[in-house]
Amino acid sequence: MVDHNEEDLESVVETEAPHWSRRRRWATSIGFLLAVVVITLGLVIRIPYYVLSPGSSRPTESLISVEGASTYETNGDVDFLTVSLRQATPIEALAAWVNPDLDLTPEENILGKQSPDQNRDLNLRMMADSKDAAQYQALKRLGYAIESNGTGAVVASVVDEGPSSGLLVSGDVITRVNGQPISFSQELITIVSSSSPGSTLSMSVEPFDSSVANALPAREVQVVLGARDNDASKGFLGVSTFTRDLSFKFPVQISIDSGQVGGPSAGLAFTLGILDVMTEGSLTGGLSVSVTGTMALDGTVGPIGGIHQKVMASRRAGVDLMLVPSSEIDEARKYAGTLRIEPVDSLDQALAVLTTVGGGNSVLPPVGTSANAN
Numbered sequence: 001m002v003d004h005n006e007e008d009l010e011s012v013v014e015t016e017a018p019h020w021s022r023r024r025r026w027a028t029s030i031g032f033l034l035a036v037v038v039i040t041l042g043l044v045i046r047i048p049y050y051v052l053s054p055g056s057s058r059p060t061e062s063l064i065s066v067e068g069a070s071t072y073e074t075n076g077d078v079d080f081l082t083v084s085l086r087q088a089t090p091i092e093a094l095a096a097w098v099n100p101d102l103d104l105t106p107e108e109n110i111l112g113k114q115s116p117d118q119n120r121d122l123n124l125r126m127m128a129d130s131k132d133a134a135q136y137q138a139l140k141r142l143g144y145a146i147e148s149n150g151t152g153a154v155v156a157s158v159v160d161e162g163p164s165s166g167l168l169v170s171g172d173v174i175t176r177v178n179g180q181p182i183s184f185s186q187e188l189i190t191i192v193s194s195s196s197p198g199s200t201l202s203m204s205v206e207p208f209d210s211s212v213a214n215a216l217p218a219r220e221v222q223v224v225l226g227a228r229d230n231d232a233s234k235g236f237l238g239v240s241t242f243t244r245d246l247s248f249k250f251p252v253q254i255s256i257d258s259g260q261v262g263g264p265s266a267g268l269a270f271t272l273g274i275l276d277v278m279t280e281g282s283l284t285g286g287l288s289v290s291v292t293g294t295m296a297l298d299g300t301v302g303p304i305g306g307i308h309q310k311v312m313a314s315r316r317a318g319v320d321l322m323l324v325p326s327s328e329i330d331e332a333r334k335y336a337g338t339l340r341i342e343p344v345d346s347l348d349q350a351l352a353v354l355t356t357v358g359g360g361n362s363v364l365p366p367v368g369t370s371a372n373a374n
Helices: 001-045 088-096 107-111 116-141 185-193 267-277 308-317 326-334 347-355
Strands: 047-057 064-067 079-088 103-106 145-151 153-157 172-177 202-205 219-224 238-242 247-249 251-255 290-292 321-325 340-344
Touching: 047 088, 047 107, 047 308, 064 267, 079 103, 079 267, 103 107, 107 116, 116 145, 116 153, 116 238, 116 247, 116 251, 116 267, 116 347, 153 185, 219 340, 238 326, 251 267, 267 290, 267 347, 290 308, 290 340, 308 321, 308 326, 321 326, 321 347, 340 347
Parallel strands: 079 290, 290 321, 321 340
Antiparallel strands: 047 079, 047 103, 064 251, 145 247, 153 172, 153 238, 172 202, 202 219
C-alpha cells in the first residue's frame, strides 16, 4: 500500500504539474497584456489638465524685417521666450508631479470656456496685437508720429475667484464703462487703475464672435472692484485684455515672423528687438538678454504666464540677463540660480536696465528726437 500510494502520488504530481504550469503562463501573459494596455492608455488618453514645460529662448532680431527705414547689424541678442503647453496624459501628469521643471494646471485655467481651437485663435490674435503694440512703442521711442484705432477691450482671461469671475468670460468685449466709450484696452486699464477698491464699474459687454456656440449675448455688467496685491489703493478687475480691431497707420512697415507661437507675452521682447535692429550700436551692450512681458500702448509692461518655465528656458539657453515683469520677480528668482534677473514695469525701465550694461538709452537717440524715414 505504501508503495502504491507513493506511485499514485508520483502519478498525480506528474499529471498535475503541466496544468499548473499552464495556469502560471496564462496568468503571466494576461498580466503582461494588462500592463501593456494600462501603459498604452496612460500614454494616449488625455485628461483635463495641461503640462507646462520649458520652451525656447529665440533671438528676435533675425525675425524682424523693416521697410522704410535703415537697419543695422546687431551684436548681442534680445530673446523672446516660449512655454511648451500640452494636454496631459496620465503618464505625463505623473512626470509633471515628479519633475520640478514641469507644472500641471487644470484645463479651465488654460481654456476657460473656450474650445482648444477657439483658444488657439485667440492666442494668435493676441500675438498679432502684441506685434502691433511693439511696433507702435518702438517707432514712438524713435520719434515717429503714429495714428491708432480700436473698437473695444477684449477679455482674454479671467482670474479665478477674482472680482469678474462669473460675470465676464474670455471673448467678451467691453465697449463702454460708466458711460465712457472704450476703444482701446489701455483705456479700460486706466479707468480701473484710477478707481478705488470697492467701487462699482458698469460695463457694456458684447461677444467677440456671436456665432460661437457658448458666446454670451450683449449685456450690461456691474463689477465691484477688488484691490491690487501690490497696491491696495488701486482697483482690480481681475481680467487680462487686448484691443479689438487694433489698427495703426505706421510710417515704417515692420514684420515679425513668430511662426505659430501665440499669446501676448513677447510684446516687450519684440519692442526691444525692433529698437535693436533699427539702431546703430547694440541695444543689449553685446549681451544675450532674454525678455518676457506684455507691451501696452502706453509703454507699460504686464504680467505673463509660465514664468517658472521661461526662467528655465533662459538658463538652458545660457543668456546673460533676463528681464521680467516686476510683479513676477519673486517667483522668477526662485528658479534663477546664477542668472541675473531684473524687474521692469515699462519700456523706459527696460531701457534703463540695458543702459547699465552699455546698451539701452546710451545707443538710442534722445527722447523726443524726430525720426526721418528713408
